[in-house]
Amino acid sequence: MLVSRGQGVFIAAFMMKRSHHCSQLRASDEGSTVTLSGWVDSVRDHGGILFVDLRDREGLTQIVLDPSNVGLESKFASIKPESVISVSGVVEKRFGGTANVKLATGEIEVHATDLEILNVSKTPPFPMDDSADKVSEDLRMTHRYLDLRRATNTKMLRMRHKTSKAIRDYMDEQAFIEVETPMLFKSTPEGAREFLVPSRMNPGAFYALPQSPQQYKQMLMVGGVERYYQLARCFRDEDLRADRQPEFTQLDIELSFIDREDMYALIEGLMKQVWKDVIGVDIETPFLRMSYFDAMNRFGVDKPDMRFGLELKDCCEIFKSSSFKVFSATIESGGAVKAFNAKGLADLTQGELRSLEDSAKALGAKGLAFIKCEGGEWKSPIVKFFSEEEKAALSELLQIEDGDIVFFAASEWERACAILGRVRLDAAQLLVKRGKLTIDPSEYKFLWVIEFPLMLFDEDEGRFVSSHHPFTAPVVEDIPLLDSDPKAVRGQHYDLVLNGVELGGGSIRIHQPELQKKVFEDVLKIPADVVESRFGYMLKAFEYGAPPHGGIAFGLDRMVTILTQRSSIRDVIAFPKNQKGQEMMTASPGIATEKQLRDLHIKAVLPKKEEK
């Protein structure tokens, strides 16, 4: 049927409505007349007979087009890959040996009696099968509507949906209320750089897009909501990484009248349900717990991957009076000498060693000392400085055997740990490459990292800054240290770590206005007038009966990345941005017109390089 769209343009109206989807039909449907609609996945032309794999989001069905049906043959030329067609026909069981066991619908095929070409496709710029996993992201993102058609991405979108649904189901069962909070918020310059939104009606004033709904969710607690959650979009205008996008989705949670133990139990239940519902995996609870100190000391990161060992050891006892001054002097000045045994990696190449050294240097190491144990001999530029006792102690501590290589770092404790933490991860990858270590992506080692320092001293600013955010409550017995020794104060903060990824973090909050004011002004040294303008409403709210409360937030994108075993959060976002924050398909961001800028009372001042 042809329908006029005015101006002499005619299009075929969509007349054939689908009766089944493309992974539905089975041998038991034999003889029934059906209509399928979808995309042409592949065409196999045998000169006479034509086989078409028709694809919709559910799967594939083989269509048989016989040229003896004259009405159909005239349309064959339009049946190109990715064209959209509707087919009516009769379901027939495939005869002797032509069934396809690789296909869910492989025991049948549809013999077409009618065919409608709905949209002829140009040749796509990249294939729609799994081989496109290797196609440059740039090209795939520019044509993301094609990329999303691929089975792997269809599956990803579904798993993401299932994850959100599992979360909502669980939170609902646990009596949480989903509350939306504003996207147009005010600027709070502490923390990440924000996206600003000019206010047309308030010349010179700007909203900021929220880095997280942190302050609003605490106000919901004061507002008596008691149990809040939200799948909230958050914005941070910082440089991007494989696991960082300028806008991302956070599962944001806040509850009243709870302590840390309540939070652990709640979240362990949540993860259990999500993993069960989305990938059918039973995870063990309760999760391991580890202090920040132990995490750094044993693994060199605050988010250790617990799927493998290669633990860091402390060598301060061994070297405190060593004649190797690089080590003994570091220990004397309060630093630490750490080491770990990359078991079986003595065969690493010069290039690999250099690359490990570069990793170490990136974190402030001057070099990367090592001992290689090969043929019963220790090969190392530094071993000549070690005494026999030191060698024996090392061998004992690190269980050094033939084929091993031990790496050292000597620096302030935290830096020494961080350097080896990084080398540990790189070395693990090299061991995996050699088949000497297995890191199973479907093994899930959850871990609570707890007892973080509440504050860190910022050398640049010359003052203490919150390691999490300024609303985190100190551990109660550490409160007296706020004045005397701020860096020794532990926060009631917790991070949930999975396989080396920080899935989420949160804290029990301060709910007493005096304590909050003290943290802002006396400890963080934020001027009183700034506190008043930024957080005055909060302090005021706390004076009207704020319940004790705490919360947590999870990176939904990171969670789905792990569940789908992808490598970047870009792989689990429908329309992600590239490393420059651009969305390639729509080419955003774009240039604003003069009029738009005038209306907003702002002026674009480009950097010199960009001019003309």
Added chain:
RNA sequence: GGGGUAGUAGCUCAGUUGGUUAGAGCGCCUGCCUGUCACGCAGGAGGCCGCGGGUUCAAGUCCCGUCUAUCCCGCCA
């Protein structure tokens, strides 16, 4: 802002110590083929070797610069 890696056909890649006319697989086009399912067979088209400069008798290859993508550091309360 800094460091690493990559950029050759529509896509994925190869291209030796610098040396004739830059190749392969897939895709695309044409023809043949009635049981394929990554169908097959035959033929064909398709290249600013990212861009600019330099070295050289000669540059895809070496040098410098630059752009783009990506990974990392800084940054991410």
